[in-house]
Amino acid sequence: MSPEQAERAIAALHARYVEVIDEGRLEEWPDLFVEAGRYEITTRDNLANNYPIGVVYCDTRAMMVDRVTAARRILVYEPHSYRHVGGYLTVAPDGAARWRASAHFHAFRTMQSGDFRPFACGVFRDVVTFASGTPLFESRQVVLDSANIDTGLVIPL
């Protein structure tokens, strides 16, 4: 696979990722990962200090399914949605059928009251595998620039 082909395929994966989250189709979100996939939200500061605990830590796809279940059935929170804006995708090969990728993002959060404001910005650091033919995340590490989270984070970034 050429870098250009990989970049196109990963850009499409990113677009689908943002679409399922921003359009509220959370149940489809874990399907973008392999079964042993990892999803983590941490902060720049925690990474700089080698602190392993950030904001969210899922080291199986099942844990991501539980995040969705909690958002749907368990947690009390005010209904809201995100709108992600992203760019600056870079990709680099990492062995056979595996690529590392990174992209910058910004997410606005809109509350049911109509209040909307910047909620988070940072970078996605991904490992994407093409082993099954279609690209899937082996891992997505969301690195937030700020350690401050307004009120609470329910929906994955």
Added chain:
Amino acid sequence: MTVDALEPALAWDEGGITRVPYRVYEDPEIYAREQARLFRGPAWQFLGFAAELVKPGDFFTTQLGDTPIIVVRDYDGAINALVNRCPHKASVICYEARGSAKKLVCPYHNWTFDFTGALRGVAFRTGVDGMGGMPADFDMAAHNLIALKVDQIGGLLFGTFDHGARPLRDFLGAPMVANIERTLSRPVQILGKSTQVMHCNWKLYAENSRDTYHPSLLHSFATVFRLNRLSMEGGIEQDAAGWHHLIFAKRHIEKIAVAEYDENQLRSTGASDTKLADPNVIKGWPEWPDGRTLTIMTLFPCFNLQQQVNSLATRQMVPLGPDKCELRWTFFGFVDDTDEQRLARIRQSNMFGPAGYIALEDGTVGEFVQRAVRNDPDGTTFIEMGGRGVGPSKTRATETSVRGFWRTWRQFMDL
């Protein structure tokens, strides 16, 4: 303590602690008084972990209330806390979250201080070419940084502005000291930090963390997955003065049936058939011989030390005006943890912090209250679960510690 009038005076019920006027959550005058009487007053407040200051010159900055603070390790190993404000033109001296320095130098005019806060150098003190400079009677010793009284227990650093304050251990009382020493008996390893910004008065969180009535009702996650139910063995310990409190529970001891949990009366029971696809998030190991799987200690005015299963954290409250505050979480484990133990703490951390299955709801509900009390200063809350008094309790179906908070707040505030 002088009694400054507050006009109009706050109206309390006869017992004084079961009806709280909404005004205390939004009045800027009360907020200013809290800064003076609590956060710059005689209360010992959490500063951070001694483990974060390894060698001389290591520092971090924090806040007690609105006041910026530097915490620094001196050359003799002592840890000092200083108001982070130059006595000259009042600039902050350290503007980084943490670092290591040889001395403290104000960025504005380069006044220099040692790590006790003593002024050691004033740029161009004698002027230039015989002109300018400080007056002849300039007294270096009159311009030191304000130093706090500092002490530590189990590596947790505390400071107070009042050098005449009673010793830290007396302020906390025996049950709280014992809990800190029980929880932090080995060298600590910091595992991560995050901050929850809440759009509510800081006291709504102070009440929330003392409120043993709400967890199994608001936090369905804890109820559905049997982490904390009022039917589990547990209770509340308080210091003799009722200023601080400790909730504890043992999740493997649930002998009594409580009808509300079984008869679909609670919101949480609507989700009672929910299963975790990956139960590792709540899987732990029995870590303390006392069998306590949950301990949440709340110190006045607002600091928490938590052990929930094996997830260990401190929560430091920073008020940011009458209707906003920040909860700063520091997760930790121990230097001698095995890899499996560390991984269990990391996985369990999903329940806490700003995205925590349990903790994020506390950030949410504070704002729900703040929104509802706005501009209705004479309304009052109602706090009579478990009676009208303050004291230790064998059941957690009580608001005794919330009343304890208000009694303490009124003592310190003289209101």
